[in-house]
């Protein structure tokens with residue numbers, strides 16, 4: 298009798314632990330791609346938009362510099378069938394999701410989708426609660442490569458167990474899927490989610506209209522405020538597990554070029570996922586140039602996977618550092634004033650971590666080597682703009 302109990306216990310334990318892991322070796326650098334929410338929200342998303350965005354990502358040179366995932370956010374789902382399987386909104390996606398995923402794959406890109414840990418998504422479409430294994434099985438069948446998993450309508454749910462449940466369901470379904478947790482930082486996922494997700498939101502939403510600071514109704518934040526919320530989180534990020542300060546708002550609502558450059562640079566410094574959210578089909582040339590700046594993307598995608606941190610804080614003027622492979626480092630001067638600011642660069646007094654000897658300095662937005670760190674200099678940083686240096690030995 299005893300041995301039967303022992304046998305049953307072993308069976309139970311192995312069944313419950315066998316899937317208790319996330320897919321390893323995914324998102325070894327911060328994910329890059331495009332997501333539908335910031336421009337199309339619920340109303341505007343449909344299969345034509347997604348196809349055209351996949352086309353544009355390739356045509357505008359974004360795929361060539363590393364953008365990879367095309368992610369449908371909320372509003373592709375409409376109900377459940379009698380067996381509990383998710384039903385696609387046929388008005389928006391008449392060809393079905395599998396056909397769309399195949400199309401995205403045919404362009405050499407990867408395909409992402411969205412759901413929610415609660416009973417409903419934030420736009421009140423069906424959530425995955427109680428259907429996690431069925432949904433994960435469906436995603437794997439469709440060829441999904443990335444799942445953004447939201448946190449609306451989760452009253453009474455425990456965040457850790459809800460996200461672990463979907464992680465396990467994805468693992469059981471057997472297709473490697475990047476798990477993008479969108480719990481807005483409410484339960485400090487950076488403290489417990491390293492083995493659950495590949496990235497986790499650290500904040501509420503970025504204002505999709507590209508606002509610089511402040512917030513709308515307490516839940517849509519200007520991007521520069523989101524930067525402040527990342528301070529201190531750097532130790533939790535690394536290959537395969539990233540802090541996510543939300544998607545890019547570059548190109549949304551005519552964000553001024555200086556702010557777009559600063560926003561993109563700070564996301565690069567933060568090793569943040571680079572998920573564009575603008576209409577790629579008709580973006581301005583300057584937005585395209587910003588989003589495809591290879592020097593900045595190299596900072597973001599550096600294999601060391603370190604998140605940048607603030608080393609100087611003068612109120613409205615900050616200096617940030619991001620350690621890079623081979624002892625290189627990125628230094629970003631961020632002027633938050635609405636006027637140009639002069640700053641005395643004094644290399645030995647900027648609290649640069651692990652700074653030793655002389656480095657060559659490249660100004661990345663000017664694409665120009667400007668000297669070495671043997672020389673200090675005065676520099677003017679334009680209003681709400683950045684100067685980013687790459688220091689190389």
Ligand code: GLA
Nearest residue numbers: 334370371419420447479502
């Ligand atoms: C939440 C998320 C957003 C977006 C919407 C969709 O607000 O934080 O990023 O996915 O839901 O409804």
